Amino acid sequence: MAVKEMLRNVLHELKDPVLHMEGISKTFSSVTVLNNVKIELYPGEVHALMGENGAGKSTFMKILAGIHTPDDNGGQIYLKGKPILWKDPVEARNKGISVIHQELNLSPNLTISENILMGSVFPKNRLGLVKWEEVHNLAQKVLDQMGSNLNPRQLVSTLSVAQQQMVEIARALSFKAEVLIMDEPTASLTDKEIKKLFDIIGDLKKQGVSIVYISHRMEEIFKISNRFTVLRDGEWIASGPIEETNPDHLVKLMVGRDLKDLFNREKPSHPQANGQKAAPVLELRNISDNTIVKNVSLKLFPGEIVGLAGLVGAGRTELVRALFGVSNLKSGEILVGGASVKIQSPIDAIANGIAHVPESRKEQGLFLSMSVKENILMAELKKHSKSGIVSWKEVNAAADSYIKELNIKIASPEQQVSNLSGGNQQKVVIARWLSIAPKVLLLDEPTRGVDIGAKTEIHKIVSGLAEKGMAVLMISSELPEILGVSDRILVMSEGRITGELSREEATQEKIMYLATRGE
Amino acid sequence: MRGNTQTISQKPGFHIGNALNGLWNRLGMIMILILLCVVLSFTAPNFLDTANMLNVLKQVSIIAVLAAGMTIVILTGGIDLSVGSTVALSGVISVMASSAGVNPFVAMLSGVAVGYAVGLINGFFTAKTKLPAFIVTLGSFTYVRGLAYVISGGYPIVLQNETFKFVGGGAIFGIPTPIYIMLFVYVVMFFILKYTMFGRHIYAIGGNEEAARLTGIKVERSLINVYSISGLLAGLGGVVLAGRLYSGQPTAGQMYELDAIAAVILGGTSLTGGKGKIQGTIIGVLIMGVIGNGLTLMDVNFYWQLVVKGAVIVAAVLLDRLRGNSAA
Numbered sequence: 001m002a003v004k005e006m007l008r009n010v011l012h013e014l015k016d017p018v019l020h021m022e023g024i025s026k027t028f029s030s031v032t033v034l035n036n037v038k039i040e041l042y043p044g045e046v047h048a049l050m051g052e053n054g055a056g057k058s059t060f061m062k063i064l065a066g067i068h069t070p071d072d073n074g075g076q077i078y079l080k081g082k083p084i085l086w087k088d089p090v091e092a093r094n095k096g097i098s099v100i101h102q103e104l105n106l107s108p109n110l111t112i113s114e115n116i117l118m119g120s121v122f123p124k125n126r127l128g129l130v131k132w133e134e135v136h137n138l139a140q141k142v143l144d145q146m147g148s149n150l151n152p153r154q155l156v157s158t159l160s161v162a163q164q165q166m167v168e169i170a171r172a173l174s175f176k177a178e179v180l181i182m183d184e185p186t187a188s189l190t191d192k193e194i195k196k197l198f199d200i201i202g203d204l205k206k207q208g209v210s211i212v213y214i215s216h217r218m219e220e221i222f223k224i225s226n227r228f229t230v231l232r233d234g235e236w237i238a239s240g241p242i243e244e245t246n247p248d249h250l251v252k253l254m255v256g257r258d259l260k261d262l263f264n265r266e267k268p269s270h271p272q273a274n275g276q277k278a279a280p281v282l283e284l285r286n287i288s289d290n291t292i293v294k295n296v297s298l299k300l301f302p303g304e305i306v307g308l309a310g311l312v313g314a315g316r317t318e319l320v321r322a323l324f325g326v327s328n329l330k331s332g333e334i335l336v337g338g339a340s341v342k343i344q345s346p347i348d349a350i351a352n353g354i355a356h357v358p359e360s361r362k363e364q365g366l367f368l369s370m371s372v373k374e375n376i377l378m379a380e381l382k383k384h385s386k387s388g389i390v391s392w393k394e395v396n397a398a399a400d401s402y403i404k405e406l407n408i409k410i411a412s413p414e415q416q417v418s419n420l421s422g423g424n425q426q427k428v429v430i431a432r433w434l435s436i437a438p439k440v441l442l443l444d445e446p447t448r449g450v451d452i453g454a455k456t457e458i459h460k461i462v463s464g465l466a467e468k469g470m471a472v473l474m475i476s477s478e479l480p481e482i483l484g485v486s487d488r489i490l491v492m493s494e495g496r497i498t499g500e501l502s503r504e505e506a507t508q509e510k511i512m513y514l515a516t517r518g519e
Numbered sequence: 520m521r522g523n524t525q526t527i528s529q530k531p532g533f534h535i536g537n538a539l540n541g542l543w544n545r546l547g548m549i550m551i552l553i554l555l556c557v558v559l560s561f562t563a564p565n566f567l568d569t570a571n572m573l574n575v576l577k578q579v580s581i582i583a584v585l586a587a588g589m590t591i592v593i594l595t596g597g598i599d600l601s602v603g604s605t606v607a608l609s610g611v612i613s614v615m616a617s618s619a620g621v622n623p624f625v626a627m628l629s630g631v632a633v634g635y636a637v638g639l640i641n642g643f644f645t646a647k648t649k650l651p652a653f654i655v656t657l658g659s660f661t662y663v664r665g666l667a668y669v670i671s672g673g674y675p676i677v678l679q680n681e682t683f684k685f686v687g688g689g690a691i692f693g694i695p696t697p698i699y700i701m702l703f704v705y706v707v708m709f710f711i712l713k714y715t716m717f718g719r720h721i722y723a724i725g726g727n728e729e730a731a732r733l734t735g736i737k738v739e740r741s742l743i744n745v746y747s748i749s750g751l752l753a754g755l756g757g758v759v760l761a762g763r764l765y766s767g768q769p770t771a772g773q774m775y776e777l778d779a780i781a782a783v784i785l786g787g788t789s790l791t792g793g794k795g796k797i798q799g800t801i802i803g804v805l806i807m808g809v810i811g812n813g814l815t816l817m818d819v820n821f822y823w824q825l826v827v828k829g830a831v832i833v834a835a836v837l838l839d840r841l842r843g844n845s846a847a
């Protein structure tokens with residue numbers, strides 16, 4: 001098997017690359033983001049593009065897709081050996097370059113079908129009217145190929161983030177590409193969907209499609225890639241066959257120094273673990289909402305991190321949103337510090353010391369055209385204001401300290417958040433919620449799209465907050481994260497809590513068993 | 520799309536063209552305003568006279584006050600079509616109050632208060648019912664004008680009080696009173712947008728309402744306040760106009776809402792919300808005022824003025840877009 005793989009790699013070297021880029025440089029308003037980087041893509045390979053948040057991966061691929069143009073004299077793209085320069089993304093697409101973008105780019109008020117087939121010509125009848133039946137059938141075919149049971153007639157606005165990601169993938173697969181760029185396609189998917197995606201990738205490889213795969217999840221990289229390229233701070237660092245490296249080595253190339261593996265929480269020091277009796281900060285009694293959540297009861301104690309695991313659509317996000325006052329409860333009771341409270345809006349939740357990092361930073365978290373510092377302090381402007389007048393001096397100082405604490409990589413605190421790399425945007429949202437010093441922190445996929453170094457930092461920060469007495473409820477689709485950080489793990493399936501595992505007894509298998517129990 | 524200006528400015532040597540290009544990128548609409556003034560100083564007699572300049576400022580002052588309110592409404596991603604009608608209702612009511620023998624200050628205040636009330640109702644419906652602002656304020660555009668007709672009986676009401684007249688037609692140190700009012704409104708609005716929580720929340724709501732709500736910002740209350748302020752400023756505009764016309768007229772202020780919206784857009788504020796500055800709006804107001812004044816001086820008739828004005832609005836925004844793209 002391994003020999004076969006190696007043989008194939010050798011063959012790659014002999015074949016001509018379908019596409020290569022050389023000496024690519026890109027400067028955004030005098031900040032150099034890419035400096036002389038290169039990549040070679042061979043037919044039928046999965047090429048892992050690795051690097052920390054802000055290393056320039058997405059920018060590099062956006063140049064390949066014709067979304068950005070390189071600087072003057074800033075390198076050249078060659079398609080089958082011939083130099084080319086895209087006029088626009090449409091031209092790149094017509095030449096067989098397809099992209100799954102890191103940030104979701106769907107039109108919420110259109111159907112799944114329209115989103116999937118957007119940009120291609122819809123089948124029309126003789127009067128020039130769109131034949132909707134056929135449009136839906138075409139979309140259905142793509143969805144079937146992915147093993148997805150989504151209804152192509154549904155509006156995208158009604159979908160969860162993970163489902164939207166599936167639509168985004170379907171769109172990229174809907175036309176025949178020679179080069180397929182996947183920029184963190186699995187960031188909000190769970191194991192079940194990821195498995196399907198990998199099957200599809202396997203098929204595409206056989207068909208000779210060349211795939212660029214960007215992910216911060218190390219296991220995935222070693223499961224599916226043939227070769228890798230590492231970028232660091234906009235520079236090309238290394239490329240090679242995946243067999244010539246290992247996770248530690250890759251991380252070292254990416255970070256430029258040795259880094260311990262995934263963060264593993266020390267022996268937790270919360271009262272429960274130490275056998276003391278403590279009162280829960282937050283208690284849910286028989287909570288149901290109007291969508292999926294049914295009869296959920298749970299207790300959160302000060303100083304503990306509780307992981308909330310489950311498949312996509314299990315109702316984890318819905319539960320947390322109801323708890324934060326975003327959606328209404330149908331029945332049940334919420335107690336904070338032992339007293340029953342009414343939470344009808346995020347304002348009520350915040351007043352009760354509850355903070356919430358939502359799952360979709362772009363739609364629910366960020367003010368994209370505002371500065372980094374204001375994004376961080378938007379929930380806490382009041383603390384830095386006197387009778388409604390903001391003290392910018394205080395805001396700047398506070399923002400600086402969070403930027404340092406979370407190691408957010410930016411040109412300046414005045415920079416527009418929309419220009420940050422995905423992982424750094426995520427850190428900005430987390431920083432905002434740390435700024436209100438909550439008693440209960442609800443995290444919905446807190447490290448989605450965050451690199452290993454930053455992930456470790458975020459885990460350390462969350463862990464440190466728990467040590468100081470905060471109660472944390474963390475949703476994550478990444479089981480290693482759940483296992484590494486949680487003191488206790490709750491598993492949800494079809495809106496109910498189907499089990500609880502202590503840190504000691506929890507394994508990936510046990511979690512998956514509880515998560516699929518309804519099926 | 521490529522940052523050509525950037526590469527040019529890195530080259531050594533000085534070129535007039537390059538310098539202009541740089542200025543253009545930095546100043547944009549101000550350059551258009553200056554350009555217009557330069558052209559008009561050659562083509563329109565007496566354009567640059569102090570008296571004429573003061574006249575331009577006086578003429579734009581009411582639209583300017585409305586546009587200040589319109590700016591914050593548009594920053595939240597909304598629109599307020601009712602301000603022109605509110606100008607009429609405020610004028611009618613305040614002049615009637617004055618004629619009834621009420622203290623002139625109280626009479627003027629009543630006009631402002633009526634505007635505030637109209638805005639409050641707009642804000643309440645926009646924030647609470649989630650109806651589009653366009654629909655809500657289209658409704659008040661109509662019913663407020665209707666009220667102005669009903670209350671006045673359809674005829675202008677003559678203003679007698681001298682203090683009241685002074686607010687619209689008087690001058691202090693040779694400068695017309697409305698100019699002071701306009702300046703005051705813009706200074707206060709600049710301060711609100713830049714230095715208050717309310718101002719920053721306006722940007723946040725316009726940028727991403729869902730995120731604002733999840734961040735614990737009181738979205739509904741902010742929206743109600745925004746529309747109330749727009750209404751209040753329209754009320755103020757109505758009082759000043761009545762003072763200038765020496766009467767409260769139910770037909771006053773027609774199309775003012777469109778001029779205000781045009782000024783805001785010329786000033787670079789995005790119609791989708793979250794982006795824009797009050798400084799831009801005043802430039803937009805001045806561009807519109809300068810064109811109108813210049814054409815009048817050049818004896819162009821009013822009908823043709825409308826044609827030119829419309830063309831200039833579209834052309835200016837287009838130019839500004841081009842600038843935005845090349846700077847990105």
Ligand SMILES: Nc1ncnc2c1ncn2[C@@H]1O[C@H](COP(=O)(O)OP(=O)(O)OP(=O)(O)O)[C@@H](O)[C@H]1O
Nearest residue numbers: 028033053054055056057058059419420421422423
């Ligand atoms: N339009 C832009 N203007 C200014 N700076 C930008 C722009 N786009 C990206 N950058 C900067 O370029 C750098 C690289 O960003 P990029 O999105 O390519 O990183 P990335 O490797 O994809 O990171 P991540 O893993 O977080 O997605 C970042 O520092 C970012 O702030």
Ligand SMILES: [Mg+2]
Nearest residue numbers: 057058102422
């Ligand atoms: Mg990226």
